[in-house]
Each structure stands twice: as structure tokens, then as C-alpha cells.
Amino acid sequence: MHCLVFFDILPNNLLKVKNTIFIASLIFIISCSPASNREGQMQQQIDSLKSKLGNTYKPGxxxxxxxxxxxxxxxxxxxxxxxxxxxxxxxxxxxxxxxxxxxxxxxxxxxxxxxxxxxxxxxxxxxxxxxxxxxxxxxxxxxxxxxxxxxxxTAHEFNTIKVPDTAPFSNQEFKPM
Ligand code: HEC
CATH class of the missing domain: 1.20.120 (Four Helix Bundle (Hemerythrin (Met), subunit A))
Incomplete structure (x- = not known):
């Protein structure tokens, strides 16, 4: 399929027309590329992003x-x-x-x-x-x-928390400076 429009041969005083043709040809080119191919590529990208997201580490x-x-x-x-x-x-x-x-x-x-x-x-x-x-x-x-x-x-009763009786870290000062 020939989708390109050759507008460069148009005279300069027809600049507006030239621009219009340029835009129209762009739209034409975009709409001419096979839709199924683009959709396939998009789907591939979505699938690859989904798999990346699925493998992202999240803390338990x-x-x-x-x-x-x-x-x-x-x-x-x-x-x-x-x-x-x-x-x-x-x-x-x-x-x-x-x-x-x-x-x-x-x-x-x-x-x-x-x-x-x-x-x-x-x-x-x-x-x-x-x-x-x-x-x-x-x-x-x-x-x-x-x-x-x-x-x-939540059936984790074996996990008993208490008020601590020793400071958890010796490398941190808990008193205000
Ligand atoms: C939603 C209810 C809930 C609350 C509120 C809660 N916990 Fe837990 N906690 C759990 C569950 C469920 C687990 C088991 C997690 C797992 O499956 O690894 C757990 C596990 C733990 C563990 C064990 C982690 C390990 O691997 O040793 C500690 C320590 C703990 N909780 C501390 C606390 C402390 C301290 C508080 C309060 C400040 C608290 N939890 C409040 C539900 C809770």
C-alpha cells in the first residue's frame, strides 16, 4: 500500500496548503499502518510490563x-x-x-x-x-x-510481644542529647 504523499514539489506560496497536506499525510501514514500489527505490539508491551510488575519484590x-x-x-x-x-x-x-x-x-x-x-x-x-x-x-x-x-x-498467639527489659541496640543513644 502506498501511503506517502509527496508534497515537496508544491510551490512555497502554498505554504498553508502544504502544511495541511503534511498533516493529512501524517494521519494517513499513521492510519495506514496495519492496525492488527500495532495492537499486537501494544499487547506484547503490556504483557511484558505485567510480568515485570508481577516479579517486583514486595515485603511480606x-x-x-x-x-x-x-x-x-x-x-x-x-x-x-x-x-x-x-x-x-x-x-x-x-x-x-x-x-x-x-x-x-x-x-x-x-x-x-x-x-x-x-x-x-x-x-x-x-x-x-x-x-x-x-x-x-x-x-x-x-x-x-x-x-x-x-x-x-490471627492464630499467631505463639508470637508474644512484651515490654522490653533491655535496650535493643548498644550503638544508639536513647537519652535526649
Ligand atoms: C493485623 C493484626 C496484627 C497486629 C495489630 C500486629 N501483628 Fe504482628 N503479626 C501478625 C501476623 C498475622 C503475623 C504473622 C506474619 C507472617 O505470616 O509472617 C505477625 C507476626 C509478628 C512478628 C513475627 C515476625 C517474625 O518473623 O519473627 C512480630 C515480631 C510481630 N508480629 C510484632 C508485632 C508488634 C510489635 C505489634 C504491635 C506493635 C504487632 N505485631 C501487631 C498480625 C498482627
Missing amino acids: LGEFMSGIQVHHAKLWYAGINSNWKLADFEINEIMEALDDIKKYNADRPEVKSIGMIDPAIDSLNAAIKQRNQALFKTSFQLLTNTCNNCHRA
Whole structure:
């Protein structure tokens, strides 16, 4: 099929006509290329993107939980040392991980129970904002109980979380500077 239009032979004073022909010929060329071929190429690209997406690494629930475990321990040492800036940082890390769980692990039925943790998080946020050590301690106990309530509700009761009794890392200062 001959789809090219030869417009270069047109005189210059017919510039507008020339442009119109140029655009028309472009449309003609595009619409002339076999549609099925283009669709096939698009489908190939979609399939390749789909397979790339399917193979993209996403952390599992257990990995997020291990991260939360670290922040749970650091939060305690930040709070009992009245390091409120660090405590605020750690509670935010926990909140981010909870959001990520909802986003990346939505296929896990256990995730439906995750809302039970919200009251404890709210209470800790209030304690940190008020720099209230007593409220911090009761809220932290509430958080820890909720971790275990969810573990029980999701048949992971063997995974028992407790208030830590030793600082989790020797290479981090928990006292405020
Ligand atoms: C949605 C309910 C739920 C809540 C709330 C929850 N967990 Fe979990 N947790 C789970 C489930 C389900 C697993 C098992 C994940 C898996 O299959 O790997 C788990 C596993 C764990 C593990 C084991 C990870 C490992 O590989 O050793 C730890 C540690 C943990 N959670 C800590 C916590 C802490 C700390 C909290 C509270 C701040 C918490 N979890 C709150 C449901 C929950």
C-alpha cells in the first residue's frame, strides 16, 4: 500500500496548503499502518510490563512485623528516657509500616484486623505530644496488649510481644542529647 504523499514539489506560496497536506499525510501514514500489527505490539508491551510488575519484590507481612518489632522496642526506650522527638519518630515509623501493610499485604486476611491497633497508637501520640511519661507507659502497655490481641485473633498467639527489659541496640543513644 502506498501511503506517502509527496508534497515537496508544491510551490512555497502554498505554504498553508502544504502544511495541511503534511498533516493529512501524517494521519494517513499513521492510519495506514496495519492496525492488527500495532495492537499486537501494544499487547506484547503490556504483557511484558505485567510480568515485570508481577516479579517486583514486595515485603511480606512477617517482614513488616519484624520492622515494627524494632520500632516498638526503640519507642519504649525513647519514651522512658523522655526523648520525645525520638519517640515521635518511632511511632511514625510504626504508623508508616501499618499503612504499608494495608497497601502491600491487602491479600492477607489477617490484615482486616489491623484497625484494632488505632486506639493504642492515638493514645501514644497524645502521650508524646503532652510529654506525659505516665500516659506514655500505660499507652505502651495498651499497644503491646493489642499486638498480642491481634496475634491471638490471627492464630499467631505463639508470637508474644512484651515490654522490653533491655535496650535493643548498644550503638544508639536513647537519652535526649
Ligand atoms: C493485623 C493484626 C496484627 C497486629 C495489630 C500486629 N501483628 Fe504482628 N503479626 C501478625 C501476623 C498475622 C503475623 C504473622 C506474619 C507472617 O505470616 O509472617 C505477625 C507476626 C509478628 C512478628 C513475627 C515476625 C517474625 O518473623 O519473627 C512480630 C515480631 C510481630 N508480629 C510484632 C508485632 C508488634 C510489635 C505489634 C504491635 C506493635 C504487632 N505485631 C501487631 C498480625 C498482627
